[in-house]
Amino acid sequence: MLFKKPQVAFYPFMVLRDDYKCVRCKSCVDQCSFDATYYDEDLNMIMNHHENCVNCKRCEAFCPTDAIKVVKNPSTFHPDANWTPEAIRDIHVQMLTGAVILTSTGNDKPIKNYFDHLLLDACQVTNPPIDPLREPMELKTFIGRKTDQLQFDSDGVSIKTTIGKQLELEIPVLFSAMSYGSINLNLQKAMAIACREFGTYWNTGEGGLHKSLREFKDHTIVQVASGRFGVDLEYLETSAAIEIKIGQGAKPGIGGHLPGEKVNEGIAETRMIPVGSDAISPAPHHDIYSIEDLRQLIYALKEATNYEKPVFVKIAAVHNVAAIACGIAHAGADAIAIDGVRGGTGATPKSLRDHVGIPIEMAIAAVDDRLRKEGLRNEVSLIAAGGFRSAVDVLKAIALGADAVYIGTVAKLAAGCTQCQQCHTGRCAWGITTNNPKLAKRLNPDIVAENLYNLLRAWAHDIKELLGAMGINAIESIKGNRLRLRSWGLTEQENKILGVLPAGM
Amino acid sequence: MACGCYSEMAGCGLAGIVNRDGKKISGKFIYDSITAMKERGNGMGAGYAAYGIYPDLAEYYAFHVMLDDLDYESEVNAVLSKSFKIVKSEMIPTKEVPSLYKKTKPPYFYRYFLEPRDDARLPMESEEDLVVRTVMTINDKVKGAYVISSGKNMGAFKGVGHPDEIGDFFEIKEYEGYIWLAHTRFPTNTPGWWGGAHPFTLLDWAIVHNGEITSYGTNKRYVEMFGYRCTLLTDTEVAAYLFDLLFRKHRLPIRAVFMAMAAPFWKDIEHYKEVGLEKIYEMVKMIRTVYAPAMLNGPFAMLFAFKDGVIGFNDRIKLRPFVAAEKGDTVYMASEESAIRVICETPDRVWMPKAGEPVIALLNHCKEEDVCYPA
């Protein structure tokens, strides 16, 4: 049998250090949370355990003399389109552990990104583009149950019709559910501050709401997932909206999982569980085995909160998503959040992350179409999630038919994440997806809040520029306006599903 | 044609006159007014709408039907007879205008005066719905026939030509009406189809439009949810259906309709609150929230007429020209002041309406705005 574990023998990354430049400051040793570097006193040299390196690049960022580069290991397996290094490594892991392979972040396989196959329109001659720096350009978006028709009183001013409570967004972008536990309080706080400043919402995820964040109530969406962690009346009331989490794009069909070793005192208190106990959400809600049960939970939450909170339902984009979304609308949800196959997570089995679900672009188009056909589109808002990378993706999603977009990975990136896919280990060197106090304090909530605010501001500018070029000065005029999209390189069938024309038509 | 292709693009000129006392105005005036703006069009489309032109048959629905061939008349007749008693039918008098024939062969025009049959209505269908259904049936199903207007005591006249050519063709100067609309077009492509000219009408209302609606896809999919079928692929058609939905079906107050279609900016809505107009603030905010997909974006000026008046309005940042004037009981609206001055040298008042703010010129009998409604 093997002399060394294959993982130790064949590793994907290497830490190259220029010994001439290295001043032995040991920053890299100190910063590396994966034990990939160490100091050898006898040799007075910094050495590596390459096999431990995850390419998080924390050491590169901290080396004062630019002595380090983390590179792909040039020694790899025989080129083989089937037996890729990843496929071989997965076998190596499973033959040793006998377990599913856990991973994190979003699907990293080259699943066609339809946003990259959609192009936006602009005005020329027959109608003027609008200059967003000189003219008003409106991104205000309302999320919540509306109605088809308003009825006025005889005075012509008072409106008899009432509609559900709305969330008012200054940009059609919200922060996606990331629980306390999967991420730490510092990032949650940073998101909460940025939302309050900018005028949008963050989502607690399924880990409850830490008491220090209650002051951000008006910008908080509280999640109720199958584990019901941290859920009590006060929690439900300390919110702008409530989200029932049925599923998530990175792991459709299974629940959240926080290992006991990550459950420290703060998390335990917030989740209302003992310190050190595993926080495992069941795959289903055990009170929801069918759509009528969902309706009961929606109304139970509404009753509990006096019909003052919009209730969202979040699902993963699975094959039959359009019909499911319609059922959710019928069940009384005020908004449906749909998380596509590229949706990220703090921990998931790799097989689910990479192989379950459908692209969010297709899901938006199908759901928007179906809701319209059923006359339900004005009754419910549609929030898209899963792999959104830029303001352009957001705008394309809205043109396809979404009301707003949830972003998660982007928030992590703005906090320093380098997408190393190690969130599930709890060792995030950037202090994001870890609750190890030494690591978590690497994330300064105030600085990250500013970064997140800047990011929202930049995206708002981007969207405004794009809208202006299209001769549109309010976001509602691009919503579902698929005529301002053209596709390239898609099949007729794909165009039909997306409801777009190919370029040139 | 199915919905889905690109909306048509066009530049245009428009004009409207209303006598608020209901006094008749000769077609000569509107003819001169729109012809003064001839260079805003390119001779590929012009039209007129007139109210009060059939006083003796005022209680009947007047259908103006365009026929590519006279043979199709019997089919139209058959569709109409299913739901209506045909009180009178005749060819619309036209004059030979040689220059028109260089562009297209003019179609034939018939008009029918119709009384709905009680037994024709479907369950829950109103008389107006029956008229709309019949119009859609003819337009959709009868090849070579197209209904260009269907209201009472009103009619549309339109075709491929300059406004003076079309005016001469239909002998517009011979008609007298208390409301007139006119339009001249500059389409970027050459449709060559008479039905594509403005005004666009349904029941007793008519619209003329200058502009390109950048929100077309949003608006189209919105009205489709309420059962409308966009067959003409023009911005104007979708605007027309929005009017029908908001005015006739939802019965919104007139001002609310325009607040939905040319919504005030949020900063202006906030301003209502700041100055203590809490109730108005709530109303406008609610309209904008619920009717967001009904907002028309992009450059436009539009005149909307119905039996009780004319309403003119502009896009939210006034990207197309729009002037209004009044003299005594007569209100004028046009793309250019010259089009008004040419028929009314010394108006009492001339003004440039603000972006998005409608000019509402209702007949004097409409003291309360909400008693006057488009059919």
Ligand code: SF4
């Ligand atoms: S951080 Fe750079 S300089 Fe410091 S020990 Fe590591 S490699 Fe050497």
Ligand code: SF4
């Ligand atoms: S959050 Fe941390 S562990 Fe997760 S991918 Fe980003 S850098 Fe890696």
